[in-house]
Amino acid sequence: MMKTRGCCASICQCFFEYSTPKILVIRSFKVGTLNRITQALVIAYVIGYVCVLNKGYQDTDAVLSSVTTKVKGIALTNTSDLGLRIWDVADYVIPPQEENSFFVLTNLLITLNQTQSHCPEVRHFFKLILYLTSDHLPSGVQTGKCVKYSAVDKTCEVLAWCPLELDKEPPNPPMLADAENFTVLIKNSIRYPKFNFNKRNILPYVNKTYLEQCVFNRITDPDCPIFRLKDMVTEANEDFQTMAVHGGVMGVQIRWECDLDMPSSWCVPRYTFRRLDNKDPVNNVAPGYNFRFAKYYKNGNNEETRTLIKGFGIRFDVIVFGQAGKFNIVPTLLNVGTGLALLGLVNIVLLSHAVCVVVMATVYIC
Amino acid sequence: MMKTRGCCASICQCFFEYSTPKILVIRSFKVGTLNRITQALVIAYVIGYVCVLNKGYQDTDAVLSSVTTKVKGIALTNTSDLGLRIWDVADYVIPPQEENSFFVLTNLLITLNQTQSHCPEVRHFFKLILYLTSDHLPSGVQTGKCVKYSAVDKTCEVLAWCPLELDKEPPNPPMLADAENFTVLIKNSIRYPKFNFNKRNILPYVNKTYLEQCVFNRITDPDCPIFRLKDMVTEANEDFQTMAVHGGVMGVQIRWECDLDMPSSWCVPRYTFRRLDNKDPVNNVAPGYNFRFAKYYKNGNNEETRTLIKGFGIRFDVIVFGQAGKFNIVPTLLNVGTGLALLGLVNIVLLSHAVCVVVMATVYIC
């Protein structure tokens, strides 16, 4: 009974005890100054760099995004094959809709009225061209026969879509040179799921009338979501007409860097444009961007014919990135805790001074 | 010799020394209680919030995902242009396959038998309609002539795909109103590369027979990967028939939040549905989702004709996100270390009490 009470008392006593190290106060101008400077540096680092610059007190989330695009404009071409011809959106955007990307045809090599039949293989007189385009492919299966290719020349016969596509350079200037004046409306809606925050790139104060006639300009119209193709290419320090000949890939980067501790109106998209493919012909193969597609027809005899198009053009990839930060107690305490631990460095710096003395003394003794 | 031994002895002695601060034990009910409460708070924070709620002991990885979709269903339309017509998957899914997305045509404006020729520009009697659709484009290149548009009216002649598309509102109710009953099978396979963990949204206990007749329902069939289009739109608090008129973009969000310290069968997908575009006509331009595409034909004279379709419809973007966590010693020690550093706060809290006294004393002296 006595013992239990003694035990309880002992535990209670223990509970209300507070242990603190006995402190030795050193009054020294040198040590004191060193101490305060080190402390100041650590505190300045924690507050200035971690908290203010790196926003260490914030929890972060990556962006979820949805993009729709709508291209507008018409182009006029005049070639011997096709005559005078108008190209509208349904003609030059292929495929007609994609998720985060759109392709605008700027140049093309067209092979009309191909049928599945036999024809002589194309003879490459100019090996140099073949080498430069690096795009030569067997276009059919050889039948084993040899036939006249021209008045003076014979080549192997192939089973293929005939007549074969001629392996030549794309027209320069590009056929759809007018494409530089096409405009594209990019609608981007983003979400930070962790913070349940949604926003669109059409900002709240932008009205309908403005949207119907504006064109993006970094200085005068930085919030207009309608971009002229040439402007985007120019911002990436490229020449549209040169790029249009062989095609290419452009990145339309939309950066949403949002500090959600601030008013949500401060969270706005920043547009930048960059060429993504490598135009440099060195260390490269098939520079530019092109692909082949066909339109299939049936003629009067129910025979299938097709128009083969090797389409060169610019693919615009809309790349949405960025992160949002919002105050959260966990990263804050993580950073404060680390800062406190770093304050411990102060002692080490000063003790190292003492250690030096001890080591020197030891050496002296030895 | 003696000296070396002394030196060694000295270093050895130093190595086996343990320095600990001299502890001053304060027996005070007030200070002791404050001490224990602060300690309890810090420990509760570290264990409760960081470890249990935020899983600070886990290393995390972001999801890699692959999605395939397959839409099923047929729709019947009856218009003066096209007569009675059946629409199947090959007709209404455009393009036929995409990576993380699929588009279902729900409404359309069709312009039949366009050819490259000359025709009078469309006169917009109703400026209001033009304003509301905000989708007016020059459809061709002006030839400079003026021609009769109607019995009483003349407009400029253009070279274009003629006849021109009429700039009118899409039909309401939508032409493919039956689309609400289409179903889509969404197959999603995910991977957490850091943990070499793979999973599919067809869960192991779901069998073939069930999959062939089930339809997703949040209460009765939460694991069925087959979704009725109308159900998805309804879950996003939208009306399918209204949305179908002008089209829109729906987000099918699949969230894989996986605690890989738990049985892998606990790691299951959660489906949520959200409208991603802005249907609000205020601060907006061209609300809804539509694009133009064409089917190209050749008539008897080998002349190219096309059917231009302005297709309105719902694009479903499958957005897969989430992260997996698994125990890892690095973040654990990071959090424990920080917690220990925070325990140092206890001393600061108590010392601040002492500092108060000192400051007051200083002030008093001053």
Add this chain to the structure above:
Amino acid sequence: MMKTRGCCASICQCFFEYSTPKILVIRSFKVGTLNRITQALVIAYVIGYVCVLNKGYQDTDAVLSSVTTKVKGIALTNTSDLGLRIWDVADYVIPPQEENSFFVLTNLLITLNQTQSHCPEVRHFFKLILYLTSDHLPSGVQTGKCVKYSAVDKTCEVLAWCPLELDKEPPNPPMLADAENFTVLIKNSIRYPKFNFNKRNILPYVNKTYLEQCVFNRITDPDCPIFRLKDMVTEANEDFQTMAVHGGVMGVQIRWECDLDMPSSWCVPRYTFRRLDNKDPVNNVAPGYNFRFAKYYKNGNNEETRTLIKGFGIRFDVIVFGQAGKFNIVPTLLNVGTGLALLGLVNIVLLSHAVCVVVMATVYIC
């Protein structure tokens, strides 16, 4: 005046003070060894694991990527429906371009000359086949009439694209068996925006001549960005011809794990290949990958006909992932600070020894 000077003096004195705990040095082999071992473990952990293995001194960034692909090759098929036929890129890549993915047709079921008309529904004699393909859909709207399906059988008449597609298994071996020798050039350009670092998968020392004839091989040509389709499937431990029958989804994973403190030439892509869909027929529905698309024609009477193709094939998803690390003072100090805090564990370990003694003493008293 006196007081102010006294106050100032007091504050100055305070500023130059350095407080350090009075240290008690324990000279004990046991305690000392325990102390040093614990310290060594913590330091080894911080330096070895956090800094060297996990690169805790680095700030990290996720990759932004752009991918273009170009498939080459021709295939020959010989069927009763189509006769001898050549398939080239424009025929078998559908849609002709996508952002991070490409689809190669390997097998198909073709239904020629469909028109919008009335025809008898297809009778499924073999329920087993229906069950296995699990792909049966109503193909039209019933008119209510019953008509002859075959000499001995009647079925319901439907309004549909007639003749209806027969619900049968795809050909085995696959029609485009030659697809295994197709090659694809994958161009991948990446960017780490935080570090302003760009790189391409065509490495600087790879020249044009090499690129024109190389094919990726993990041992002999690990840097060649041209892949034979069969090689990719084989690396994923699948058989191309088997996979080609019903189609499937392949992941082409490009991993960019870059330590930007090292020379940038060390930052190279690693290619791995994995089958993403589930080929296992158990717990699955519609295994493989297929979709329906159509080619639309107009016959002499301006009537629309179409060729419906149920295309089976392999979709290759190019998945680019990885992260870059570069030295940054914030994570470094975060880890050092945590390490220092963990050194505090040493005292706890040793004090726990002392606590044991105290507790035992308490118990003894009790």
